[in-house]
Amino acid sequence: MSTHLSRRQFSKWAAIAGASAVVGFDPRNRSWVTVAQAQTHAFREIPKLDGELLLDEESRRAIATDQGNMFHRVPAAVLRPGSVQDIVAMVRYANQHKLKVAIRGNGHSRYGQTQAEAGVVLDLRSLNAVRVRTPRSADAQPGAFWSVVADATLPKGLTPRLFPGTCLKLITVGGTLNAGGIGLMTPHYGALVDNVTDLDVVTGDGRLVTCSPEHESELFEMVLAGQGQCGVIVRAGLPLMPAPTHVVHLELTYNDLDAYLADQLRLARDGRFDGQRGQMLRDQSGTWRFVIEVGKFFTPPDEPNIRALEADLRFASAAPLLRMTYRDYLFKLETRGGVPGPGRPCPIITMWIPASATRRYLDNVLSLSPEASGLTPFQGVEQFGCYPLNSRRFTRPLFKVPSEEQAFAIWLFRSVKPGDEAALSALLASNRELLAKMTAAGGKRYAPYSMVISPAEWQEHYGPQLWRRFSEAKRKYDPNHVLSPEPDIFGAAVRP
Known part of the structure; x- marks a missing residue:
């Protein structure tokens, strides 16, 4: 039902919230209505909220970005919920008025997935x-x-x-x-x-x-x-x-890529270490080296046997052993992955490659020149992540991994200078080429760092059976296609 504020209601709202506070939505003009506008607009009153619904341009523009710095879709409003009931109320309200609702944590995605142009962004950091x-x-x-x-x-x-x-x-x-x-x-x-x-x-x-x-x-x-x-x-x-209370941290450097890959797979299979990752680094001379980073958890008086842990590994050199608390270990890599400057576009891609195809696939990356790679330097060194996965450990259907028992995660931390459209276009074209080769090798993409792709490509990613299941779930749980307009996974396929 359309609503107009009486003079008494207007005075009450203005005294409590100020003339710029939002009181409703005008479905005819597809716009929000403030207290100041309420006497002249017919509108649908917004539900009672425990948090804040923000319409000011500064708040809307501030949230119209993510760490990719490539997409800037400005919403009509930002909700900072004060309770779970605020989210229930706003989602129901969005269904009534055909509003789009995006879900945002801290905007760590890279391709605009948490944005909703002219819609409502749920800024969940308040919960x-x-x-x-x-x-x-x-x-x-x-x-x-x-x-x-x-x-x-x-x-x-x-x-x-x-x-x-x-x-x-x-x-x-x-x-x-x-x-x-x-x-x-x-x-x-x-x-x-x-x-x-x-x-x-x-x-x-x-x-x-x-x-x-x-x-x-x-x-x-x-x-x-x-x-x-x-x-x-x-x-x-x-x-x-x-x-655990403590961790022994080892960094093992390899000059031979085949030895690196084989030892990574061996460690993932036998589980001798508790934490495991890996980096590929190119110095300014153009030489690549490959580093396995592993951690063994313990609580004194128990002590790990380092010699036994290093047995049968073929590394060329090792950094000095580090002993640290478990907490320090968790935060040790807080800034790893390169730290782009403010506003720097970051077309990162992340892929899961079958272990049997990884050596050949890496040639596509290692052969790129520094200019073509676009890898964000960390402490002056180009680097990207490459470490193993045990595919059988992944049990959630929508987290797609290769069918082989083991795979490698490859994280390409790419970025360009702000305003360099030619360089950005070149990296995006390179990303598409690398993703096509990933698919041909039997690999899978990691959704938040996977480029903007079409519904047909999403269908290929999930496969026919899971695609049907996911589409049916969308129809069942979000029949009006309100939630998460980006990425446009389903297109018009499940829209009412």
């Missing part, structure tokens, strides 16, 4: 609490950074099985679980989405549902790594275990 339920589980709200999860659990001698490999102070729980997430302990435990016990989700049609592998399992599986297509995660249950 950021973490609570340890029992020695075996914790609850985290979607806007909590993983550093907050560490702060809540480690003082109690507890830890999640898995943290993201970098940027604990920059990545939110909800954003990670929408995407998938991998970390230093991934060879043992799979992705972050494989380490969730239960969820509270606001579906695209505005229902608050608790789901788990045993209850509402279809929603559970279609939300984890689902890119926000079927629901908004508003609480995640994280399994906990006793935390």
Whole structure:
């Protein structure tokens, strides 16, 4: 029903919230209505909110970006929810008025996936609490950074099985679980989405549902790594275990690529280390070297046997052994991956390549000149990530990995100078070429760093059976196609 404010209502609203406060939405003109405009507009009154609905240009433009710095879609409004009920109310309101709703943590994606032009962006950083339920589980709200999860659990001698490999102070729980997430302990435990016990989700049609592998399992599986297509995660249950107190950290340098790849696979298979990753680095002379970074967890008086851990590995040299606390180890790689300057476009791509195809695939990257690679330097050295995955550890259907038992993650941290459109176009063309070769090799893309692709390409990525299942879930849980307009996974295929 259309609403006009009476003089008494107008005076009350203006006194409480000011003339610029939002009171409703005008469906005819597709615009929000402020208190100052309310006496002359017919509008649909907004639901009562515990948080803030922001219309000012500064707030809208500030959120119309991400760490890719390539897309800047300005929303009509930004909601900083003060409660889960705010999200329920706004999603229902969006359904009534055909508004698009984007879900945003800290904007760590690279290709505009958390934006909604002329829609509403849910800035979930205002919901950021973490609570340890029992020695075996914790609850985290979607806007909590993983550093907050560490702060809540480690003082109690507890830890999640898995943290993201970098940027604990920059990545939110909800954003990670929408995407998938991998970390230093991934060879043992799979992705972050494989380490969730239960969820509270606001579906695209505005229902608050608790789901788990045993209850509402279809929603559970279609939300984890689902890119926000079927629901908004508003609480995640994280399994906990006793935390070690210390870590021995080793950096093993290889000059021979074949030896590096073989040892990475060996370590992932036998599990002798707890944390594992790897980097490929090119110095200013153009020489590549390959570094395995591994960590062994322990709690004194127990001590790891370093000689036994290094047995049968074929590294050329080793950095001095580092002993540190478990917490320091989690935060050690906080800035790894290159730190682009402000506003620098970053067309990063991440791929999972079958182990049998990795050696040949890497030739496509290692042969690029420094100018063509666009790799963001870290401490003056070009570098990118390359380390193994045990594919059988990945159990969530929407987190696609190659069919082989082992694969390699390849992270290309690429960037260009602001305003250099020719260089950006060249990197984007290179990305498409590399992704095409990835597909030909039987690899899979990592959704948040996978370029803007068509619904047909998404269909190819998921495969026929999973595509049908995902499409049916979209129709069931978000029938009006309200949630997460970017990436445009389904196109017109499931729209009403």
